[in-house]
Amino acid sequence: MIDIQPVLNGDRLALSRLLSQIENDTEIGQEALAKLFLHGGKAQLIGITGAPGTGKSSLVNQIAYHYRHPADGGQPMRLAIVAVDPSSPFSGGAVLGDRIRMNALIGDAGVFIRSMASRGSLGGLAKTTAGVVQAFDAAGFDVILIETVGAGQAEVDIARLAHTTIVVEAPGLGDDIQAIKAGILEIADILVVNKADRPGLEQTERALKNMLQLAHPGRRVFQNLGYSEKENGSQENEPIWLPPILRTIATDATGIPELLSSISAHRHHLEKTGDLARRDRARLASELDIMIESALITRWRNRLPDGAYRTMLNRLVARKLSPHQAAQELIRTEVQS
Amino acid sequence: MIDIQPVLNGDRLALSRLLSQIENDTEIGQEALAKLFLHGGKAQLIGITGAPGTGKSSLVNQIAYHYRHPADGGQPMRLAIVAVDPSSPFSGGAVLGDRIRMNALIGDAGVFIRSMASRGSLGGLAKTTAGVVQAFDAAGFDVILIETVGAGQAEVDIARLAHTTIVVEAPGLGDDIQAIKAGILEIADILVVNKADRPGLEQTERALKNMLQLAHPGRRVFQNLGYSEKENGSQENEPIWLPPILRTIATDATGIPELLSSISAHRHHLEKTGDLARRDRARLASELDIMIESALITRWRNRLPDGAYRTMLNRLVARKLSPHQAAQELIRTEVQS
Numbered sequence: 001m002i003d004i005q006p007v008l009n010g011d012r013l014a015l016s017r018l019l020s021q022i023e024n025d026t027e028i029g030q031e032a033l034a035k036l037f038l039h040g041g042k043a044q045l046i047g048i049t050g051a052p053g054t055g056k057s058s059l060v061n062q063i064a065y066h067y068r069h070p071a072d073g074g075q076p077m078r079l080a081i082v083a084v085d086p087s088s089p090f091s092g093g094a095v096l097g098d099r100i101r102m103n104a105l106i107g108d109a110g111v112f113i114r115s116m117a118s119r120g121s122l123g124g125l126a127k128t129t130a131g132v133v134q135a136f137d138a139a140g141f142d143v144i145l146i147e148t149v150g151a152g153q154a155e156v157d158i159a160r161l162a163h164t165t166i167v168v169e170a171p172g173l174g175d176d177i178q179a180i181k182a183g184i185l186e187i188a189d190i191l192v193v194n195k196a197d198r199p200g201l202e203q204t205e206r207a208l209k210n211m212l213q214l215a216h217p218g219r220r221v222f223q224n225l226g227y228s229e230k231e232n233g234s235q236e237n238e239p240i241w242l243p244p245i246l247r248t249i250a251t252d253a254t255g256i257p258e259l260l261s262s263i264s265a266h267r268h269h270l271e272k273t274g275d276l277a278r279r280d281r282a283r284l285a286s287e288l289d290i291m292i293e294s295a296l297i298t299r300w301r302n303r304l305p306d307g308a309y310r311t312m313l314n315r316l317v318a319r320k321l322s323p324h325q326a327a328q329e330l331i332r333t334e335v336q337s
Numbered sequence: 338m339i340d341i342q343p344v345l346n347g348d349r350l351a352l353s354r355l356l357s358q359i360e361n362d363t364e365i366g367q368e369a370l371a372k373l374f375l376h377g378g379k380a381q382l383i384g385i386t387g388a389p390g391t392g393k394s395s396l397v398n399q400i401a402y403h404y405r406h407p408a409d410g411g412q413p414m415r416l417a418i419v420a421v422d423p424s425s426p427f428s429g430g431a432v433l434g435d436r437i438r439m440n441a442l443i444g445d446a447g448v449f450i451r452s453m454a455s456r457g458s459l460g461g462l463a464k465t466t467a468g469v470v471q472a473f474d475a476a477g478f479d480v481i482l483i484e485t486v487g488a489g490q491a492e493v494d495i496a497r498l499a500h501t502t503i504v505v506e507a508p509g510l511g512d513d514i515q516a517i518k519a520g521i522l523e524i525a526d527i528l529v530v531n532k533a534d535r536p537g538l539e540q541t542e543r544a545l546k547n548m549l550q551l552a553h554p555g556r557r558v559f560q561n562l563g564y565s566e567k568e569n570g571s572q573e574n575e576p577i578w579l580p581p582i583l584r585t586i587a588t589d590a591t592g593i594p595e596l597l598s599s600i601s602a603h604r605h606h607l608e609k610t611g612d613l614a615r616r617d618r619a620r621l622a623s624e625l626d627i628m629i630e631s632a633l634i635t636r637w638r639n640r641l642p643d644g645a646y647r648t649m650l651n652r653l654v655a656r657k658l659s660p661h662q663a664a665q666e667l668i669r670t671e672v673q674s
Contacts, residue, residue, distance in 0.1 A: 033661060034662055040656070053390065280654065284653050288653060288660050288663055293634060313621065317617065321374075
């Protein structure tokens with residue numbers, strides 16, 4: 001039986017050790033999460049995602065610094081940063097290791113930075129990230145920044161953990177940027193054009209505006225494994241959130257106060273419309289789906305007779321049957337055993 | 338009963354219709370795939386992946402053109418291009434639609450271009466892409482180019498479909514490029530620095546070389562749901578493939594003949610060492626895993642009593658239990674029904 005009280009009390013070493021257990025998906029980690037989850041639900045979750053080269057890490061750095069040093073002289077927020085590295089799906093470890101960065105924040109007891117590595121299995125990263133976020137939430141952090149690189153399905157899943165999702169762009173990143181944005185725009189609550197002192201700013205902003213119009217702003221459908229529900233649309237006269245497009249230069253903090261105001265405005269919008277509760281529900285549904293997938297696969301694998309997979313793969317390689325047929329036979333094997 | 342003979346005979350309209358069935362994962366599509374699979378296994382599968390802004394699409398264009406117009410005056414290859422767009426996970430459709438591009442190839446009866454859209458579910462894109470590749474293979478295309486954007490888990494899964502995986506970079510894309518490459522480098526057989534006339538070329542090449550050394554070249558472990566096997570390493574004196582780093586400028590075809598030579602050399606390496614068979618096996622295992630995941634989820638959902646998911650989600654939202662506990666209870670529900 002793991003004692004979660006030190007984590008709830010804010011013991012950094014206990015938290016750090018627990019995060020490793022969660023990342024390695026140990027039984028201790030699972031047991032602790034089950035307990036910690038009941039203490040959570042209070043933190044504000046902010047996702048920051050975008051393509052490489054947008055200066056996203058510098059932006060996270062600035063957001064964190066401004067939450068720690070409020071311009072109005074108010075109480076600094078306790079803040080956690082979860083940086084999701086697209087590390088190897090094969091080696092199971094972080095190639096780069098925990099990055100040393102955020103110099104202004106190092107040594108600040110109100111800040112906790114955690115770099116995540118992919119853990120091999122499909123959906124593994126989204127699952128462990130959800131666990132790490134839950135641990136920070138239960139440990140009493142006011143704000144949790146979740147930074148993801150790229151725009152793959154895993155990143156989208158992780159972005160869905162957040163209450164407010166910020167999508168970062170930069171001028172002049174080339175043609176493919178159009179393709180990337182098609183998927184990611186629909187999860188954006190706030191759009192940031194960072195490196196706003198670079199040539200091509202207006203062009204990037206115009207492209208974003210055009211794509212926003214295509215993306216049906218203010219309307220989102222969450223598709224879950226079990227059922228679907230609309231986040232908006234139930235009430236006719238509900239105010240609709242139109243994602244603002246902001247300019248920042250993270251290297252000299254230009255536009256950061258405006259970005260924080262926008263995050264705050266989005267938070268108020270979520271509370272006022274009831275979207276906060278709906279979004280929390282959708283987020284938990286998404287976490288539940290990931291857990292169900294993982295549990296189904298684990299159960300199936302544990303029940304599979306020795307050698308059944310290898311035998312089926314041999315038949316597949318010999319093209320005696322199709323992958324679909326092979327999968328159907330293999331999951332029938334499980335049921336009979 | 339669907340008649341696959343027109344597809345096997347090279348009827349483009351029949352193929353096009355079938356691809357839609359496969360993308361929509363219909364019963365007709367599944368039935369056709371089960372039959373087509375038995376006719377496949379002959380095509381050369383080449384994956385091309387990289388971050389936005391690297392000019393990857395232009396490179397695909399050039400590779401295709403050179404396969405259609407061989408420098409040695411030989412027989413042109415029949416060639417299919419599968420372009421995987423990171424489209425919306427919510428809307429279930431392509432936002433941008435099929436891109437009009439590859440002007441030099443349009444109207445060429447020996448070329449078939451298909452843009453893929455994400456189909457919502459986790460692993461859905463990798464699954465339908467595998468199906469589309471199998472259909473092209475059975476339809477007699479000699480070479481299938483699979484183009485993916487970004488470096489998420491889904492892209493890595495798709496890249497694993499290929500015999501030869503080309504990872505595209507470009508000079509001066511910023512700091513985050515380091516993080517992206519950590520994961521993608523391990524799946525690279527050939528590295529291309531495109532836009533080689535841009536400043537920062539040597540720096541990018543140096544960074545790639547350094548990371549290649551970290552990535553343990555020539556050694557790959559494929560982790561499957563059922564078991565693991567090493568691709569290399571069984572024989573002591575086997576030649577090891579060191580991914581070359583090539584320079585290209587896709588806009589004026591610089592370096593494309595060298596790239597095609599390198600693809601050809603890698604193919605010969607795979608054949609000589611037996612890696613071709615091992616890689617085919619790993620690829621089929623990966624497709625099988627995706628099918629198993631999908632089949633497990635579908636079966637679970639079909640057996641779930643009405644309202645069970647919603648009731649459990651309500652308890653989860655009220656924080657009466659953890660996602661892990663909720664998932665365990667939900668998969669037990671299935672077993673008892």
